[in-house]
Amino acid sequence: TIWSNVIGTGGYLPETIRTNDDISTMVDTSDSWIYERTGIKSRRIAGPRETASSMAEIAAREAIDMAGIDVQAIDLIIVATGTPDRVYPSTACLLQQRLGIQQCVGFDVQAACSGSIFALSIADQYIRTGFSKNVLVVGSEVCSRIVDWTDRSTCILFGDGAGAVLLSASDQPGILSTHIHSDGGYEDLLYCPNPQVASFDKQDELGYISMRGNEVFKVAVNTLGRIVDETLEASGLHKSDIDWLVPHQANTRIIAATAKKLGMSMDQVILTLETQGNTSSASILLAFNEGVRDGRIKKGQMVLMEAFGAGFTWGSALIKY
Numbered sequence: 018t019i020w021s022n023v024i025g026t027g028g029y030l031p032e033t034i035r036t037n038d039d040i041s042t043m044v045d046t047s048d049s050w051i052y053e054r055t056g057i058k059s060r061r062i063a064g065p066r067e068t069a070s071s072m073a074e075i076a077a078r079e080a081i082d083m084a085g086i087d088v089q090a091i092d093l094i095i096v097a098t099g100t101p102d103r104v105y106p107s108t109a110c111l112l113q114q115r116l117g118i119q120q121c122v123g124f125d126v127q128a129a130c131s132g133s134i135f136a137l138s139i140a141d142q143y144i145r146t147g148f149s150k151n152v153l154v155v156g157s158e159v160c161s162r163i164v165d166w167t168d169r170s171t172c173i174l175f176g177d178g179a180g181a182v183l184l185s186a187s188d189q190p191g192i193l194s195t196h197i198h199s200d201g202g203y204e205d206l207l208y209c210p211n212p213q214v215a216s217f218d219k220q221d222e223l224g225y226i227s228m229r230g231n232e233v234f235k236v237a238v239n240t241l242g243r244i245v246d247e248t249l250e251a252s253g254l255h256k257s258d259i260d261w262l263v264p265h266q267a268n269t270r271i272i273a274a275t276a277k278k279l280g281m282s283m284d285q286v287i288l289t290l291e292t293q294g295n296t297s298s299a300s301i302l303l304a305f306n307e308g309v310r311d312g313r314i315k316k317g318q319m320v321l322m323e324a325f326g327a328g329f330t331w332g333s334a335l336i337k338y
């Protein structure tokens with residue numbers, strides 16, 4: 018059997034910090050409202066010259082350095098993003114050029130906040146079949162550019178950043194399983210229009226995130242409960258076998274519900290929400306990188322990643338690190 022092993026992780030956060038108090042000067046809200054409802058205190062905002070591909074490059078270089086492999090050994094790049102630099106070329110192609118990789122395949126994956134789980138799942142299939150040996154998976158987002166900074170129900174939630182992992186083929190267990198799902202029946206609850214290419218009847222829309230937060234919240238909690246069950250059943254593992262939960266970071270209350278379902282204490286959850294907000298497809302890989310680099314996540318430990326996002330899309334990845 019061929020397995021996908023994590024051999025490197027990386028992350029990048031833009032320098033500018035935007036606190037809840039900063040946002041309180043822009044819309045009618047408060048630090049306490051935001052923190053109590055979401056667990057967020059501040060988020061990072063990309064500089065005017067930063068893009069999904071520029072942030073992806075920094076995160077990717079960190080992962081490549083940790084792995085200690087020649088960049089030319091990378092044969093597949095998958096970038097998860099909902100905020101690509103360009104419609105085309107893909108962010109993965111732009112990243113390939115930035116990294117100076119001559120021979121590889123690159124493409125983007127769009128699954129909103131579940132993007133990095135979808136990308137990991139795809140990467141794992143390509144490694145298992147022998148098509149790829151070293152796969153760079155990146156989630157990179159400039160959410161701040163698709164957020165309406167006059168809409169207090171969404172602008173408090175999102176942040177910018179990039180996370181990366183390098184996966185390599187091995188005869189030892191790594192990614193044990195991935196599960197991905199989508200249901201296109203919920204477009205109205207959470208979407209971001211693309212006004213330039215929308216049909217005529219939708220052209221009056223602006224290109225900003227629109228969300229019915231409360232309804233999304235309820236579906237998210239239920240769905241993530243189901244994905245936990247599905248993942249454990251398929252793996253034959255008991256919930257006590259999981260060492261770390263590395264969740265998509267949308268809301269502390271959603272994460273706490275999943276941890277409770279797993280019988281885990283919040284000490285076993287890698288939480289970045291407080292200082293990063295929701296970085297969409299970057300959040301899980303940023304959190305994973307943080308847990309690995311600060312020594313909490315150790316070699317051989319069992320990590321469960323899970324995500325839920327627009328589409329709706331949702332999924333999980335069970336990884337022996």
Ligand code: ACO
Nearest residue numbers: 046050054129130169170173230231233234267268326327
């Ligand atoms: N400050 C103060 N008041 C606010 C703010 C704000 N920033 N935003 C909304 N309110 C008000 C509302 O107007 C409403 O007032 P009303 O009762 O007078 O009408 C009240 O607060 C309650 O609003 P709700 O939307 O019901 O608040 P809720 O408790 O649901 O919290 C939140 C909102 C934080 C957005 C929550 O619903 C949530 O986290 N949802 C899930 C988000 C998520 O997981 N998204 C999926 C991933 S994102 C992606 O894929 C792109």
